[in-house]
Amino acid sequence: MPERPDLDDFLPLPSATFHILLALTGGPLHGYAIMRRVDDLSDGAVRMGPGTLYGSIKRMLADGLIEEIEPAPDDDERRRIYQMTGLGETVSVAEVQRLKRLLSDAAVKRWSARARPEFGS
């Protein structure tokens, strides 16, 4: 049985990897559709180009986070379609948890920083 990869080896996920996984949450997509989906999901904060996209796809395929699937008969055959693997889903959930913790820590720190002068006065 293959050894289960350690999640900590993947986290924190590079921004491009995380956004590609988020884009693939809704189902399999081809490269350009991933780019557009990332633009929408991030409200334009992440504007990925083809080099970053396919560089990330190459690494994600090697890591087993995504896989290539056969295109549907009516799809453009020059395009390759990618979907998230089980490992990809687990890793993206873990990254979301990490970001949530980060936000929560930041909120607590901000609150305590604001509260400090009141306690001191």
Place this chain on the structure above:
Amino acid sequence: MSALDQGSMRMYSLVLLLYPQSFRREYGDEMRIAFAELRRDEPRRKVFTRIVRDAAVSVPRAQAEGGIMRSTGIAAGIVAVAIAIGGAVTGSFLTGSLIVIGGTVLIVGIAALLSRVGSRSAESDYSRSRWPWWAILAGGLAIFEVVIGAGQLIREPKKENVFALGVVLVFGGLFTGGVLLRNRGRVGGNWMIAAVGAPMLMAPWWVWPPILGLAVMLGAISEVFRGRRPTRTTAA
């Protein structure tokens, strides 16, 4: 496809040549399709900035992972050729080599920094830049000054040049301190960076350094007046 589209596709094909051959073979066709669709869906100016930023980040990374930079022999060869050209052009192997080595180290350093951009975690895309354009420009200016100062001292080892290099190093220290303070959310850091740019304005005969110095000062000061607090470093 219009002549304009064909022209832009030819330009993009030239950009693709910057990627390693194996990467182009694997993904080149799909990247061309994605580019054509971007051209269809977005204004030309937006596509241009997207592609330039993308290439600046992804080419060094792709080369580092599977291209020429992976081969130590070729990288060493490039540096050796750069030294030889520098020496031949300037007629002095010492000065010429120093300039070319400095330039090569600067370019490789910038490429390494850019290649790291692609591996930043997601939170960095939603927070303000820790390295705005003007801070990167200021860093480049500081390195330029140190390389010139060191070259001058090696060429003419006299007291005045030791003093000049010392002054340059003090300014470099002030700049570094300014960046550290700014990244901790202290506005004083912006003022320190702006102060370091000021002496550059006193040497208008250099043309470019004063212009870049002015740009750094404006960038640092405008951040203060826009009411944006510099980015605070957050511990995870």
